[in-house]
Amino acid sequence: MIELRKDPISSRWVIINDSRDFQFDVNDTSCDDNISMCPFCVGNESFIPNPIACYDKNGNRISVSDENWTVKVIPNNKPILAIEGSVLRKAEGIYDKMKGVGAHEILIETQKHNDKNVYKNTENFIANIFAVQDRINDLKNDLRLEYILVFKNHGKNAGETISHPHFQLVALPIIPKSVKDEMNVSKKYYDFKERCLFCDIIDQEINSKLRIVTETNSFIAFVPFASRFPFETWILPKEHLDDFRILKDKFKIEELAEISASVIRRLYKALGENISYNLMIHSYPLKENKIDYYHWHIEIVPKITKFNGFDLGSGMYVNPTIPEESAKFLREAE
């Protein structure tokens, strides 16, 4: 199959072409950092800044000095943005710039350094989801901030530098380009159809079943019609929800943890224990009120292909797998 498909959410055309020789690059193990020096391991707290918050296995906040934490949040000691200062937007001739103000936090997901099961394990996801929500709620009070991106780099190919399982959270003084693109397109769709684009996609995916990986009562995981990468999988709430934070119902959070862990288990099973992947949460901007056209979602992207000049120069992607076949493979992988 050689087909061009348009991703309705980003308006990006993607080339789906499974007719070329293609070697998946799946033998990328995690960083082999020295456990005795791991800054996220218990006993090495002197390497890192004081924690911001700790959570127990149910995601309840506990004292930062409590040793029985399940999730511990610390500031990144080499942050990509600095927490101090004001934004100060300025011109430099025709250019625009501002101070690099924001927050960069690490959510250590488990006490165990080599706990590969943490990703496959529903219980651990629950605590982490509550922790992420709690951090967003806290940072939302900082009026300099416009957007919070939560993501994970797992494996060297995905940009991991410390192999102890962790999420990262970056709070930005702007809305990042990817999210702005998604918002612009889904707003146009809403203006035209008076319906949420994401809700329409979910409907079509449920009806066709072609690209579904797995679903629960409240969530669906599917391989996008115009996936950029082999085995790319998105998770969305079936109900229209713009904001990740307002998912409060304990049962639904358990369901989200369950479906997330299930997707990760399937990726491991399909692609091997050494895969690298990124996981990103896209929710709506901090200062927006409830909006009808945006729908939060999780994007999980195995890193088994390399960026080249075509991807970079075109902003498109060449996906060497057919999304329906990737979905079938993952569907049958558990």
Added chain:
Amino acid sequence: MIELRKDPISSRWVIINDSRDFQFDVNDTSCDDNISMCPFCVGNESFIPNPIACYDKNGNRISVSDENWTVKVIPNNKPILAIEGSVLRKAEGIYDKMKGVGAHEILIETQKHNDKNVYKNTENFIANIFAVQDRINDLKNDLRLEYILVFKNHGKNAGETISHPHFQLVALPIIPKSVKDEMNVSKKYYDFKERCLFCDIIDQEINSKLRIVTETNSFIAFVPFASRFPFETWILPKEHLDDFRILKDKFKIEELAEISASVIRRLYKALGENISYNLMIHSYPLKENKIDYYHWHIEIVPKITKFNGFDLGSGMYVNPTIPEESAKFLREAE
């Protein structure tokens, strides 16, 4: 320095932050493919499809059976798009798709397999520029095509699979997202200012001198204000020119070859002989008439950083080098 800078051409914010530990990944040698099996080497023509065109050292078209070629163009035998068929745009429910129609050609830049000098050598660039222009002129007659992207993947990290020096040309039935983004933003700027955004940028760069790498009478090479990557360098004609093909003056083509080779030599000198990089030519779409707001340019991007979940989730980049310092380094590297 921790600063957010907005790239005026893509409207993308980039984080410039040189305060983090950062290891450049420059020890990525070229693919060590087997020379006796190299499909681009003389003597191995049976491995590849018949050539489309050949050019001598002055960039003049010669017979495809002439053994004294400097540049040889062949169809990619595993193309990302297929040359046969009609585009056939169709819906699939709410999704959009079309046949994967287009062209994918390889421009073999030299007869020598391991000719690293080909990149540093003005003469060779001249023949290749003429060859690229000639191929675009030929493909422009195919009314199914909307855009032609010319690029190079040099080194494994940049997506190279065969180390024999070559450019690639992909002709697309759509305008790719990166170029569309550039056109949308520069069109808005033109509507507001009645001046070309790129021309204004060139003016400011010439006046400030801060980010210039090198210049000639007709061309400028500079590190963009909001560079996505360390040592990213753009080359633009100083005069307003929307279309790469209409650069016809032999002296100007020599100048372009000279400045391109000079930038590549500087990158090798600054980052070592084993760097990987991508080079992309952005020109205006095939079916547009002369436009006042778009300005062709070459983007050269060393691949010494890794994409991670932040880049992918935000569509932004974190550049661990200060563009003015990268520019100074490259300026002094020859």
